[in-house]
Amino acid sequence: MTMKLDRRSFIKSAAATSAIATAASLFPGVSFANWKKLEGATGMISWQKAPCRFCGTGCGVLVGVSGDRAVAVKGDPNCSVNKGLCCVKGYHSVQALYGKDRLTKAKVRKNGEMVEVPIAEALDVIAAKMKETIDKHGKDSVAMYGSGQWTIPDGYVASKLFKGCIGTNNLEANARLCMASAVTGFMTSFGLDEPMGCYEDIEHANVFVTWGNNMAEMHPVLFSRMLAARKRKTNVEVIDFATRTTRTSQAADKTIIFKPQTDLAVANAICYEIIRNNWVNQDFVNKHVSFHKGLTNIGYGVEDHFKFKDKAEGISFEEFETFLKDYTPERVEKISGVSANDIRYLASVYGDPKKKVTSFWCMGMNQHTRGTWINNLVYNIHLLVGKISTPGNSPFSLTGQPSACGTVREVGTLTHKLPHGVVMKEGARKMAAEIWDVPLSNIDPKPTYHTVEMFRALDRGDIKFMWIQVTNPMVTMPKLKRYRDGALKEDRFVVVSDVYPTPTTDVADVILPAAMWVEQEGMFGNSERRTQHFDQIVPPPGEAMSDTWQLIEVARRLGYEKQFPWDEDEYIGKIWEEYRRFHDSPKHNMAPYKVLKARSGVQWPFVNGKETRWRFNSKHDPACTSGEDFHFYGKKDNRAWIWARPYEPAAESPDQEYNFWLNTGRVVEHWHTGSMTRRVPVLHNAVPSAYVEINPDDAADLGVVNGEMVKIISRRGEITMPASINGRGVPPRGMVFVPFFDESYLINEVTLDAFCPISKQPDYKKCAVRLEKA
Amino acid sequence: MPILGYIASPQSGAKQKLLQELNALQYCEAFPADNVDILILVTDTPDKETEEKLQVQLKGIKSLESLSMTFGYNDELHKGERNDNEA
Ligand code: SF4
Numbered sequence: 001m002t003m004k005l006d007r008r009s010f011i012k013s014a015a016a017t018s019a020i021a022t023a024a025s026l027f028p029g030v031s032f033a034n035w036k037k038l039e040g041a042t043g044m045i046s047w048q049k050a051p052c053r054f055c056g057t058g059c060g061v062l063v064g065v066s067g068d069r070a071v072a073v074k075g076d077p078n079c080s081v082n083k084g085l086c087c088v089k090g091y092h093s094v095q096a097l098y099g100k101d102r103l104t105k106a107k108v109r110k111n112g113e114m115v116e117v118p119i120a121e122a123l124d125v126i127a128a129k130m131k132e133t134i135d136k137h138g139k140d141s142v143a144m145y146g147s148g149q150w151t152i153p154d155g156y157v158a159s160k161l162f163k164g165c166i167g168t169n170n171l172e173a174n175a176r177l178c179m180a181s182a183v184t185g186f187m188t189s190f191g192l193d194e195p196m197g198c199y200e201d202i203e204h205a206n207v208f209v210t211w212g213n214n215m216a217e218m219h220p221v222l223f224s225r226m227l228a229a230r231k232r233k234t235n236v237e238v239i240d241f242a243t244r245t246t247r248t249s250q251a252a253d254k255t256i257i258f259k260p261q262t263d264l265a266v267a268n269a270i271c272y273e274i275i276r277n278n279w280v281n282q283d284f285v286n287k288h289v290s291f292h293k294g295l296t297n298i299g300y301g302v303e304d305h306f307k308f309k310d311k312a313e314g315i316s317f318e319e320f321e322t323f324l325k326d327y328t329p330e331r332v333e334k335i336s337g338v339s340a341n342d343i344r345y346l347a348s349v350y351g352d353p354k355k356k357v358t359s360f361w362c363m364g365m366n367q368h369t370r371g372t373w374i375n376n377l378v379y380n381i382h383l384l385v386g387k388i389s390t391p392g393n394s395p396f397s398l399t400g401q402p403s404a405c406g407t408v409r410e411v412g413t414l415t416h417k418l419p420h421g422v423v424m425k426e427g428a429r430k431m432a433a434e435i436w437d438v439p440l441s442n443i444d445p446k447p448t449y450h451t452v453e454m455f456r457a458l459d460r461g462d463i464k465f466m467w468i469q470v471t472n473p474m475v476t477m478p479k480l481k482r483y484r485d486g487a488l489k490e491d492r493f494v495v496v497s498d499v500y501p502t503p504t505t506d507v508a509d510v511i512l513p514a515a516m517w518v519e520q521e522g523m524f525g526n527s528e529r530r531t532q533h534f535d536q537i538v539p540p541p542g543e544a545m546s547d548t549w550q551l552i553e554v555a556r557r558l559g560y561e562k563q564f565p566w567d568e569d570e571y572i573g574k575i576w577e578e579y580r581r582f583h584d585s586p587k588h589n590m591a592p593y594k595v596l597k598a599r600s601g602v603q604w605p606f607v608n609g610k611e612t613r614w615r616f617n618s619k620h621d622p623a624c625t626s627g628e629d630f631h632f633y634g635k636k637d638n639r640a641w642i643w644a645r646p647y648e649p650a651a652e653s654p655d656q657e658y659n660f661w662l663n664t665g666r667v668v669e670h671w672h673t674g675s676m677t678r679r680v681p682v683l684h685n686a687v688p689s690a691y692v693e694i695n696p697d698d699a700a701d702l703g704v705v706n707g708e709m710v711k712i713i714s715r716r717g718e719i720t721m722p723a724s725i726n727g728r729g730v731p732p733r734g735m736v737f738v739p740f741f742d743e744s745y746l747i748n749e750v751t752l753d754a755f756c757p758i759s760k761q762p763d764y765k766k767c768a769v770r771l772e773k774a
Numbered sequence: 775m776p777i778l779g780y781i782a783s784p785q786s787g788a789k790q791k792l793l794q795e796l797n798a799l800q801y802c803e804a805f806p807a808d809n810v811d812i813l814i815l816v817t818d819t820p821d822k823e824t825e826e827k828l829q830v831q832l833k834g835i836k837s838l839e840s841l842s843m844t845f846g847y848n849d850e851l852h853k854g855e856r857n858d859n860e861a
Contacts, residue, residue, distance in 0.1 A: 008777070008818065014845065016803075019781055019816070022842075027812065031807065032806075032807055682845075
C-alpha cells in the first residue's frame with residue numbers, strides 16, 4: 001500500500017514539477033514559493049533543504065521525502081540564489097536518483113570479467129593495488145582524478161590522502177576542464193581566486209554583457225533573474241556577445257557575433273576606445289591599478305611534457321596605451337567580424353559613468369587556448385573604468401559545476417594546490433602538514449601533472465593506477481581515443497566510483513557504487529562564494545557509499561588511521577571543522593558547521609557572523625585595511641593588475657582541407673555527459689540524442705536537410721550524427737556546434753587536446769573539421 | 775488511471791477564484807504562482823470515465839481562461855515498463 005501511494009505521489013509530483021518547469025520557461029522569474037499543496041494531499045511528504053547539483057548556480061531546493069524515497073523538488077524560498085525558482089533540471093533532479101540501472105554493488109575485474117563482490121572486498125583490492133603500485137613504481141605512479149561535483153569533504157579527504165599521506169601531487173579534478181582559466185585569470189589579475197561580486201549584482205546592473213556565454217541554457221535561473229530585473233526596470237539591457245546565436249540571443253536586446261578566438265582582439269579594442277574617449281576612471285586607476293605584460297607566442301600544449309611559465313613585467317599606463325594601438329576598431333573589425341560600430345558601442349556601454357555593467361562568462365572564455373588572457377582582458381575593461389566590486393558593477397565568472405569553486409578551487413584539488421596556498425610554498429606545506437598531522441617532508445613541493453598531462457602519463461605508463469570519482473572522462477577528454485586506449489593498456493589499473501554505468505566504468509578494473517547527492521551529507525560551493533550544506537536525506541541504494549567514506553576506508557587500509565579517525569555518523573562535521581582551519585583569516589573565513597547546517601547557504605569570507613558580498617570594497621569587506629575606498633589586497637602591491645595581452649590565433653583554425661570550426665557545449669536539459677539526466681524520462685524525451693547544428697546555408701551547400709546524417713571529420717577522428725538546422729542554436733557559416741551529453745555520439749573523438757599554457761585548460765570550442773553528407 | 779499536469783490561466787482578476795474552484799473539484803490539486811497570474815493543476819483520476827467527466831467539469835469553470843497540458847501519464851499505457859523512476 002505504501003509503495004502504491006509512493007508511486008502515485010511520485011508521479012503527481014513529476015506532473016507538478018513538469019508544469020512548473022514549463023511555466024518557468026514561459027514566464028521567466030515565476031516562482032511557486034507556496035507550493036504546499038502536494039504536502040497536504042499526501043500527508044506523507046516532508047521537505048528538507050539542499051543545493052541543486054546540476055549546475056554551478058547553486059539554487060537552493062527543498063527535497064520532498066516520502067518514506068525513504070525522494071519524491072519531489074521545489075525551489076527553496078529562503079535561498080537568496082533562486083528565491084523559490086528552479087530550472088527544468090532542478091525540478092526533475094530527484095528522479096536522477098532512481099534510474100533502473102543504478103550501480104548498487106561493487107565490481108572487480110576477475111579473469112577479464114567484471115564480477116560483483118561485497119564492497120569491502122573491492123576496497124581491499126584497491127588498497128592492495130595502490131600499495132603494490134607504489135612499492136614497485138614509486139608514489140607518483142598512482143593518481144586520483146576527481147570532480148567539481150565532488151562534495152567539499154570528498155575533495156578534502158582526497159587531498160589529505162594523496163598529498164599529505166601518500167605524498168604525491170597526482171591529484172586533479174575535472175574542474176581543470178571547466179574553470180582553470182577563471183582561476184588563473186583571478187590569480188594573475190587580483191592574486192586571489194573567485195568573484196568579487198555576487199548574484200545580487202543582477203538586481204543593480206543596467207547592462208549585462210554575456211561573453212561567449214549561453215546563460216539561458218547554462219545558468220537558466222540566473223538568466224531568469226536577469227530578465228526579471230529587465231522587466232521590472234526601464235533601463236536594463238542585455239548584450240549577447242557570442243560565436244553563434246542561441247536561446248540567450250533570442251532574449252537579448254542585442255547580439256554581436258564574433259569569430260572564434262577574436263574576443264581577445266575585441267576586448268583590447270574596447271580598452272583602446274575607452275582610453276581614446278577619456279572614459280578612464282583616472283582616480284580609480286591611479287589608486288588601485290598597476291600595469292603589466294607577460295610572455296607572448298606561448299604555444300598550445302599539444303605535445304607531451306609541454307612546459308610554460310609566464311614572466312610578469314611592470315609597464316606604464318603609456319606603454320599599455322601604445323600596446324593597444326594595434327587594436328583600433330577598424331583593424332579589429334577585420335580580425336573579428338564585429339563591426340567597428342559595434343565595438344564602439346560596447347566601449348561606450350562600459351565607458352558610460354551612469355551605467356552599471358555586469359559581464360558574465362563561463363566556458364566560452366575559459367575553454368580557450370588563451371583562457372587566462374581573455375579573463376585578464378575583461379578585467380582590464382572593468383578596471384579601466386573602475387566598474388568593479390560595487391553593486392551592479394561586476395566582472396562575473398560563472399562556474400559550471402555545483403562545487404567547482406567549493407571543492408576544487410577552495411579545497412585545492414589540483415596538482416599544484418593545497419587547501420591553502422600552493423605546494424611550491426613552504427608556508428603552505430607547513431600549514432597543511434600541521435593540520436593533517438603528517439611530516440612536512442611528506443608534502444612534495446613539485447606539482448606533477450595537470451589533467452591532460454595526467455591522462456597522457458597514464459597512456460605513457462608513467463601513471464599505472466588511477467582512481468576516478470564523480471566524473472566521466474571517457475566522454476569528456478578531448479582527443480578521446482588516445483586517452484581511452486591509454487586507460488585500457490595492459491598494466492594500467494583504473495578504479496571508477498560512480499552512480500551509473502558510463503563509458504568510464506567500461507574501462508574500469510574496479511567499480512565502486514557511489515552515494516549520489518542527498519544520499520549523503522556534504523557541502524557544495526557555488527559561483528558566488530556560497531557554501532551550501534545538505535544532510536543525508538534518503539539512504540543510498542544497495543552497498544553504495546559516499547565518495548568521502550570510500551576514500552577513508554582505503555586510507556585506513558593503507559595505514560593512515562590516525563589521519564582519518566572519524567566515526568561514520570559525524571565525519572562530515574569533523575572534516576568541515578578541520579578544513580576550516582586552512583581558511584582562518586578575514587580574507588577567506590568559512591562559516592562554522594552549525595551555521596551552514598541552519599542556513600540555505602553562507603557566503604565567505606564569513607567574518608564576525610557576517611557574509612561578505614562585495615570583496616575588495618571597504619564598505620563591504622572587512623579584509624580591506626588600506627583606509628581607501630577599495631583595497632585589492634590579493635597582490636603584493638595592493639593593486640589589481642591590468643595586463644597587456646595580445647590577440648593570438650587558435651591552436652587549429654579552419655583551412656582548405658578542414659574548413660569548419662567545431663564548437664562543443666551543453667543544452668539546458670542535460671547535465672554534462674548526461675549519465676544522470678538521460679535517465680530522467682522528461683529530460684531524456686525533451687532531447688533524446690545529440691545532433692550537429694549547421695548553418696542553413698552550409699546545410700544547403702552540403703545537400704543536407706534537418707535530421708539527415710552528417711559525418712564530422714577532424715585530424716583526430718570522425719563521427720556521424722544527425723543535422724539540426726535552425727534548431728535552438730544557429731551557428732554562423734563555417735561553424736558547427738555539437739552538445740557533448742550523449743555517449744552514443746562521442747564528439748570528443750574529434751576535438752583537439754590543445755590548452756591554455758597558463759591554466760592548462762583545454763579548448764573545447766575550437767578545432768578544425770570538415771563535413772560530409774553521410 | 776491518468777495523472778495530468780497543466781498550466782491553468784485564470785480570467786482576468788479571477789486567480790483566487792479559480793484556485794478555489796479547482797481545489798473544490800474531486801481529483802484536482804491546484805497551487806498558484808506567487809508573482810504571475812497562473813496556476814499549476816495536477817489531476818489524478820481513477821479511470822477513463824471519471825477522467826472524461828472531469829474534463830467536462832473543467833470546461834464548465836467560468837474563471838478558467840485556458841488550460842495547457844504539460845505532463846501526461848497513464849497507468850494503462852505504462853504497464854510493464856520497468857523504469858524505477860516511476861515506481
Ligand atoms: S539553474 Fe542550475 S542549480 Fe538552478 S535548478 Fe537549474 S540546474 Fe539546478
